[in-house]
Amino acid sequence: MGKTFAEKLLGKKSGSGSVVPGQIVTVRPDHLLMHDNAAAIIGKIEQELEKFGVVDPELPIIVLDHVVPAANEKTAANHKTVREFVDRHRLVNFYDAGEGICHQVVIEKGFALPGSIIVGSDSHTCSYGALGVFSTGIDRTEAAALLLTGETWLKVPQSIKISVRGKFQRGVSAKDLILTIIGDIKADGANYCSVEFHGDLQGLSIADRITIANMGVEMGAKNAVFPVDRIAQGYLDSLQIASGTYDILWADPDASYMLELEYDLGAIEPVVALPHTVDNVSPIDKVAGIKIDQCLLGTCTNGRLVDIEKAASLLKGRQVDRGVRLLVLPASRSILNEALRLGYIETLSRAGAIILPPGCGPCLGAHMGVLAPGEKCLSTANRNFKGRMGCKDAEIYLSSPETLAVSAIYGVITDPRKVM
Amino acid sequence: MSNQDKIWKYGDDINTDMLFPGKYTYTCSTPDEIKPHLLEDLDPSFATEVKSGDIIMAGKNFGCGSSREQPALGLRAVGIKAVIARSYARIFYRAAINQGLLLIECPEAVDAYIDGAEVNLDLTTGIIRIDDKEIEFPTLPAEILEIRDNGGLLPYTRKKLEASRK
Numbered sequence: 001m002g003k004t005f006a007e008k009l010l011g012k013k014s015g016s017g018s019v020v021p022g023q024i025v026t027v028r029p030d031h032l033l034m035h036d037n038a039a040a041i042i043g044k045i046e047q048e049l050e051k052f053g054v055v056d057p058e059l060p061i062i063v064l065d066h067v068v069p070a071a072n073e074k075t076a077a078n079h080k081t082v083r084e085f086v087d088r089h090r091l092v093n094f095y096d097a098g099e100g101i102c103h104q105v106v107i108e109k110g111f112a113l114p115g116s117i118i119v120g121s122d123s124h125t126c127s128y129g130a131l132g133v134f135s136t137g138i139d140r141t142e143a144a145a146l147l148l149t150g151e152t153w154l155k156v157p158q159s160i161k162i163s164v165r166g167k168f169q170r171g172v173s174a175k176d177l178i179l180t181i182i183g184d185i186k187a188d189g190a191n192y193c194s195v196e197f198h199g200d201l202q203g204l205s206i207a208d209r210i211t212i213a214n215m216g217v218e219m220g221a222k223n224a225v226f227p228v229d230r231i232a233q234g235y236l237d238s239l240q241i242a243s244g245t246y247d248i249l250w251a252d253p254d255a256s257y258m259l260e261l262e263y264d265l266g267a268i269e270p271v272v273a274l275p276h277t278v279d280n281v282s283p284i285d286k287v288a289g290i291k292i293d294q295c296l297l298g299t300c301t302n303g304r305l306v307d308i309e310k311a312a313s314l315l316k317g318r319q320v321d322r323g324v325r326l327l328v329l330p331a332s333r334s335i336l337n338e339a340l341r342l343g344y345i346e347t348l349s350r351a352g353a354i355i356l357p358p359g360c361g362p363c364l365g366a367h368m369g370v371l372a373p374g375e376k377c378l379s380t381a382n383r384n385f386k387g388r389m390g391c392k393d394a395e396i397y398l399s400s401p402e403t404l405a406v407s408a409i410y411g412v413i414t415d416p417r418k419v420m
Numbered sequence: 421m422s423n424q425d426k427i428w429k430y431g432d433d434i435n436t437d438m439l440f441p442g443k444y445t446y447t448c449s450t451p452d453e454i455k456p457h458l459l460e461d462l463d464p465s466f467a468t469e470v471k472s473g474d475i476i477m478a479g480k481n482f483g484c485g486s487s488r489e490q491p492a493l494g495l496r497a498v499g500i501k502a503v504i505a506r507s508y509a510r511i512f513y514r515a516a517i518n519q520g521l522l523l524i525e526c527p528e529a530v531d532a533y534i535d536g537a538e539v540n541l542d543l544t545t546g547i548i549r550i551d552d553k554e555i556e557f558p559t560l561p562a563e564i565l566e567i568r569d570n571g572g573l574l575p576y577t578r579k580k581l582e583a584s585r586k
């Protein structure tokens with residue numbers, strides 16, 4: 001019987017050879033991602049750090065992104081703690097406030113190497129599956145232990161195979177696909193599983209794949225992964241990562257899966273996830289016309305250059321509706337720089353958008369763009385949980401960048417195909 | 421009736437924002453900071469009325485959402501004896517092991533419970549008694565039990581590090 005990607009990779013990286021679902025293996029992850037929560041993580045192990053030190057200064061990647069620039073004294077002090085920790089232990093991979101959202105930074109800086117294992121104290125660590133990485137979220141305590149020991153346990157997951165083919169219609173994109181999948185299999189449909197994407201993947205760019213893998217955790221997945229094909233290799237080439245430096249490894253054709261699903265991209269329609277769960281997915285025509293107060297374009301799910309470009313092209317020469325605040329949150333400084341160079345930011349700002357510094361801020365309700373009771377926000381983020389944007393009496397709707405941009409113009413949820 | 425365990429009953433997909441709102445994640449990390457906000461947006465009475473030894477009973481996918489360990493840490497700190505649910509989200513499941521919080525995955529127990537039923541959880545025998553019904557619950561693999569039995573991941577790690585120094 002053939003092996004799935006997860007079985008092969010965990011067997012190889014743990015040195016256990018052939019492993020089966022349910023088996024517990026010990027691994028040494030290639031990297032450990034932390035963000036602002038690094039302050040709390042190191043706070044747990046001050047004495048041990050003093051005594052034993054960080055196991056490997058190259059292991060951690062720390063990106064300050066969640067509350068940047070600091071919102072108050074407490075978050076400022078956290079950032080300071082992290083900077084001092086980085087200096088004291090001579091950590092190599094540190095990115096200060098303004099560099100971007102951790103997941104985008106990990107990918108752009110070339111840490112997300114095919115065949116590697118990355119764990120992170122953030123649930124959307126699964127994003128790097130777009131490049132054939134086995135990546136998954138862990139909690140802060142586990143991150144603390146990893147800083148000291150460099151190793152952890154993983155249970156070999158069962159796997160789900162999702163095969164895609166075809167090309168999206170105009171106005172439809174990867175966000176609609178992943179929301180459709182989550183609506184079909186539900187928030188726990190892939191619980192503990194490795195979700196592996198197969199089929200003809202030519203219709204999915206790296207940005208699309210990151211959007212999809214990013215949301216794997218919204219169906220409970222441990223990781224969500226794509227094969228390293230020509231498109232992925234082309235992207236890695238663009239980062240100047242030589243092809244000999246990573247390990248291309250993929251599922252056997254006769255691997256066995258717990259569930260197999262197929263999607264024709266051409267049949268995917270624009271959808272919206274309604275409050276307050278990501279799997280509460282509705283075709284857009286059922287919700288078109290709902291009045292919105294705020295739009296959030298960006299986050300680690302849809303804050304890449306193509307997303308900003310799409311919004312800019314739709315908003316060019318137009319104005320955001322008077323009743324709407326459009327927030328633009330680029331996923332990284334390099335994306336912001338490109339969007340500036342290409343004029344997208346000017347277009348969006350002229351249309352009435354508020355441009356925010358690269359980071360997470362409003363996505364988790366910790367900083368800026370907080371909603372008022374009774375307000376509705378349309379967002380390209382990955383989560384619409386009650387209270388997520390700082391107010392439990394507000395509502396969050398999730399959509400693609402196309403739907404968001406067109407809806408910002410009309411002030412109500414609008415099918416982007418109507419104007420494209 | 422005296423040794424009956426108090427049950428806090430909730431539904432499916434109870435996410436980390438309901439268990440501990442995201443807006444506090446960067447300002448609250450110690451048990452005392454976490455406790456007043458536990459389940460704040462889900463059940464405002466929980467934080468003030470919860471007592472050591474209480475049990476939470478819930479549906480499927482308990483703890484889904486963020487990698488946020490405050491819920492597990494906080495529930496352990498207020499003395500929750502166990503969470504019994506149909507299923508758990510994986511990051512929360514790990515966080516609970518790492519904090520030494522007992523999670524029991526047991527759909528039969530959730531099915532058997534009706535409001536007001538008498539529940540007794542016997543950890544030594546691994547049996548949940550709901551009124552007259554006895555249900556056995558599954559235990560964890562040995563590698564993982566070792567972490568929990570050492571009081572959570574950090575005490576366990578400390579022990580390992582000290583041993584390797586000798």
Ligand code: SF4
Pocket residue numbers: 066101102103122124299300301359360363364381382
């Ligand atoms: S942008 Fe939102 S979902 Fe992404 S890492 Fe930041 S807080 Fe998490």
